[in-house]
Amino acid sequence: MVALRDDVDLRFHDRVALEEIELYSEVLSAVAASDRALTPAEIDEVLGVRRPSSAKVRGR
Numbered sequence: 001m002v003a004l005r006d007d008v009d010l011r012f013h014d015r016v017a018l019e020e021i022e023l024y025s026e027v028l029s030a031v032a033a034s035d036r037a038l039t040p041a042e043i044d045e046v047l048g049v050r051r052p053s054s055a056k057v058r059g060r
Helices: 015-033 040-047
Strands: none
Touching: 015 040
């Protein structure tokens, strides 16, 4: 067990870092649950990333 220092303010946190850690843990959980490597599309799905539709990519 790691002892906390007395001068550390536990109310302070880096919101962006915490969000990145959460996303990373979601990817690790998906990888652990899979019996093969995830495709880029599957990783995007885990992260909630939407790919542009083909019509938008072509400029329509």
